[in-house]
Amino acid sequence: MTEREPLTAxxxxEAAASVADRGGLAAVSMRNVGRELGVEAMSLYHHVANKAALLDGLADWVFGQFTPPPRDADWREAIAVRSASVRTVLTTHPWALGLVDSRANPGPGSLRHYDAVIGCLRRGGFSTATAARAFSVIDAYVYGFALTERNLPFDAASGANDFAAAITLPTDEYPHLAELVSTVTATGDYSFAAEFDVGLDIILDGLGSLLADTDVRHRDERRDPGH
Known part of the structure; x- marks a missing residue:
């Protein structure tokens, strides 16, 4: 007889993540997770207190999948690596979008990740307040892009041209929209997914300019402390 691997939290x-991958977050229940593991649901209560604790742990698991900003890279490169990882995880596990920032009891995985991102920005020269704003702007973009990518009515990597070709846009009624669609799909290889890096560069360019302006202002204040 093969000895069953002991249950652990x-x-x-991990079983809850597998359940969610197949059926979405609504499918995650103690019964379904127990079935995934081949045990009775009651056995799970020795490792997670209840469903709320299960969801807290699942959210923390998601944060554990994110690649933290590499410490040996400058802030911009490190944030780009981290942002690409977050987008990949959120598109691989679409149910995670509605879960990761909704839990009231953040676990060690999420706290470590938050601390790593803030630490990266602080080492890059951002003040604590500006680092908080930068973090918010970056994640608004990354999470928003992943949400849009998930909900598009065509394949994000290669389906935009076929979708655009199937829609008739009267140029007299929608001149700007028609121009945009014809321009971005003119080459026949437009990819919405490929726009992620372009948009992220715009965000990071703006944050870099903010950082530079702040440095200049602080230098000016040190030269002229009376103003």
Whole structure:
């Protein structure tokens, strides 16, 4: 007889992720996770207190999948690596979008990740307040892009041209929209997914300019402390 692998909190959370991958977050229940593991639901309560704790652990598991900003890179490169990872995880596990920032009890994985991102920005020269704003702007973009990508009525990597070709846009009624569609799809290889890096560069350019302006202002204040 093959000995069954003992249950652990980690195994329970990983099983919950598998359930969510197949059926969405609504499918995550103690019964379904127990079925995934081949045990009775009651066995899970030795490792997670209740469904709320299960969802807390699942959210923390998601944060554990994110690549933190590499410490050996400058802030811009490090944030780009981290942002690309977040987008990949959120598109691989679409149910995570509605979960990761909704839990009232952040776990160690999420706290470590937050601390790593803020630390990256602080090492890059951002003040604490500006780092908080930068973090918010970056994640608004990354999460928003992943949400849009998930909900598009065509394949984000290669389906935009076929979708655009199937829509008739009268140029007299929608001149600007028609111009935009014809321009971006003119080459026949437009990819919405490929726009992620372009948009992220715009965000990081803006944050870099903000950082430079702040540095100049601080230098001016040190030269002329009376103003």
């Amino acid at each position: 980690r195994r329970v959370i």
